[in-house]
Amino acid sequence: MAEVPDKQIKRLKTLIQEAETGLAAAKELLISLVGEDPIISGALADEPLGKVVEGVFDGQTMVGSDGKTYPVPANYASKSKLVQGDILKLTIADDGAFMYKQIGPIPRKQLVGVLTQENGHYYVEVNKKKLRVLLASVTYFKAKPGDQVSVNVPEDDSAAEWAALEAAL
Numbered sequence: 001m002a003e004v005p006d007k008q009i010k011r012l013k014t015l016i017q018e019a020e021t022g023l024a025a026a027k028e029l030l031i032s033l034v035g036e037d038p039i040i041s042g043a044l045a046d047e048p049l050g051k052v053v054e055g056v057f058d059g060q061t062m063v064g065s066d067g068k069t070y071p072v073p074a075n076y077a078s079k080s081k082l083v084q085g086d087i088l089k090l091t092i093a094d095d096g097a098f099m100y101k102q103i104g105p106i107p108r109k110q111l112v113g114v115l116t117q118e119n120g121h122y123y124v125e126v127n128k129k130k131l132r133v134l135l136a137s138v139t140y141f142k143a144k145p146g147d148q149v150s151v152n153v154p155e156d157d158s159a160a161e162w163a164a165l166e167a168a169l
Contacts, residue, residue, distance in 0.1 A: 050093040054103070059084040059132065059162025062100070074136035076100055081164040083108050085154045107155035110166060117145045124151050124163050137165035 055064035057077070062070045070090055072082070080102055082088075087104025113126035115138065122138045122145075123130040131153065143149055143165070151163035 050091055053090045053092070055088055055090065057082045057084060057086040057088055059160075060134070062088050062090060064090070070098070072100060074134050078134050078136040078140055078165070081152055081166060083152050083154055083164050084160050084162045108152045109155050109157070110150055110152055111163075112148060112150050112169065113163075115143050115145055115147045115149050115168075124149055124165070126151065126153075126163070131163035132161060133163050133165045141165060141168040143168040 053062075053064040053066060053068075053070065055062040055070065057072060060072065060074075060077070062072050064070055072088070076082075082102060083106060085106040086102055087106075089101045089103045091099045091101075093099065111126045113124040113131075115133070116123045116125055116130070122133045122135060124133055131151065133149075133151065137143075141149070148169040150166040150169060152166050153160050153163045
């Protein structure tokens, strides 16, 4: 394993300390605004409220580490510009509510292509390849077939079937 310079280690320690200080300040401010709410206090203490499952976003759903497939709301995937391969954490609350959080974005690249539509599905044609895009993204950007669009795809897009719509150009 390559040796890491002391300067980089010191910088990393400083960044971690600054992040922890900022997080502590944010927690104090939140408590001062809403009081000692047990739900918020539990969330701030990183005590999961319900079941937690981590998984991989496949372009439309999350495939959990437990082998199950979980629905990811299209508006969340679209707004968060999730890319196929991103790591998500799903908290299933005791009342059955699903709360997703992106915890591991994969390296991505941006490409430009043309929006097409076939059999009710939207695609972006990029470098002679068709990648599906979410309807929620198309409607949000008011894009139409034939429009030039910018998309995010995994850096290694050889196996990608989906793209995240970044903007209509």
